[in-house]
Amino acid sequence: MKRFAHIDALTVDEAVSHLRRYGDGASVIAGGTDLLGKMKERILPRYPEAIVNLKTIPGLDAIGEEGGVLRIGALTRLQDIATHPTIEQHYSALAEAARRTASPNLREMGTLGGNLCQDIRCWYYRSANNRFPCLKKGGGRCYAIDGDNRYHSIFGGTVEEGCYAVHPSDTAPALIALGAAVKTSKRTVEAEDFFAVGVGKTTVLDDDEIVTEIQVPTPPGGTKSAFSKVALRKSIDFAIVNCAARITVSDGKVTAARICLNAVQIKPYRAVAAEESIVGRVANEENAEAAAKAAVSSARPMTHNRYMVQIAKTLVKRTILACK
Ligand SMILES: Cc1cc2nc3c(=O)[nH]c(=O)nc-3n(C[C@H](O)[C@H](O)[C@H](O)COP(=O)(O)OP(=O)(O)OC[C@H]3O[C@@H](n4cnc5c(N)ncnc54)[C@H](O)[C@@H]3O)c2cc1C
Ligand code: SF4
DSSP states (O other): OOOOEEEEOSSHHHHHHHHHHHGGGEEEESSOTTHHHHHHHTOSSSOOSEEEEOTTSTTTTOEEEETTEEEEETTOBHHHHHTOHHHHHHOHHHHHHHHTSSOHHHHHHOBHHHHHHOOOOOTTTTSGGGOSOBGGGTOSBOTTTTSOOTTSOSBOOOTTTOOOOOOOOSHHHHHHHTTOEEEESSOEEEGGGSEEEETTEEESOOTTOOEEEEEEEOOOTTEEEEEEEEOSSSSSOOOSEEEEEEEEEETTEEEEEEEEEESSSSSOEEOHHHHHHHTTSOOSHHHHHHHHHHHTTTOBOOSSOTHHHHHHHHHHHHHHHHTO
16 A cells, blocks of 8 residues: 555544545545555555544444434444344335345444445456556546446446446445435435446545435335345345335335336436336236336346346346335
8 A cells, every 4th residue: 555644533524624635635434345445456546645534433323213314324334234123124125235235344344324435346447556547537448348348337338427337335225215315514415316427436425525424214104125136146245236125005006116226337226117117006026027127128238248137127026026
């Protein structure tokens, strides 16, 4: 690793003021399970001069429910989310997503904020010492288009940048399906609008902005949620595709649905066509299959990832049926 300053912040304001001082030369660190790997491999377009530690800020790892909202501090460890009784009972998609993330030791260190803000895993992008200066690093081309794209986007590249990487988070689709919002040091953004694409950027956060809390609305009566994931290995593996759904049923029919796929394009992909297909119908095998078909109707796989379309379709169906 190269040399860098390490600063323990004691308050959110203090963390923000350090970030302002260094501009885009600073990064915050939470569990460090993603950031440290990137620094060791030297894959960042710009190596940070300073690391601002958020773990030293008291109170950012609390979980509480009040006024119809579940509040989860950004520094809450994934393991605490996976095993929290209220989350397991009423927000099952999130508990399951946290439980299926990485391995026990990574869940003990990794935080919810870090899980949302983590970087993409495209193997060209992650290749040590910036071996492939691709579009996402400010370079001139995307190596995945003509290269090995077996784990890349099935819904096209991003509009301006043409990057075909996928977003790797397991908790992001769960939070989007649950209608969550992300509170930062500056504003509150719907989880759905939190993700962005740019050189070295995966969220809408400014350089001097940090995530402080995730807010999840208490689900209305008759609502259930679920999360499913397909990965090559059962433990310690990123999703080939994952899916979360929140379904509300009244008088035997679906009255509201939110379905989100991830690892299928650079941002979590809300499957609106699937939601429209299942609302007003009974959540049975036949209708779940029709919704799943709708979810992938606009898929545009690349040369080596056509198999992901079938996995996405199967996961949408399976996740809808798991909400029964
Ligand atoms: C072997 C391995 C397997 C993994 N498997 C999975 C998996 O199956 N599913 C999955 O989803 N992820 C996986 N991950 C990715 C990642 O480690 C975890 O998602 C973890 O939750 C990241 O959290 P962290 O606190 O360690 O983040 P850090 O590494 O501390 O930070 C990650 C990024 O987020 C930023 N950041 C962190 N907290 C904040 C905040 N509060 N505000 C603003 N920015 C912030 C940091 O600046 C950094 O850019 C895996 C990682 C490894 C190394
Ligand atoms: S998919 Fe994105 S990150 Fe991967 S090589 Fe192409 S531009 Fe770079």
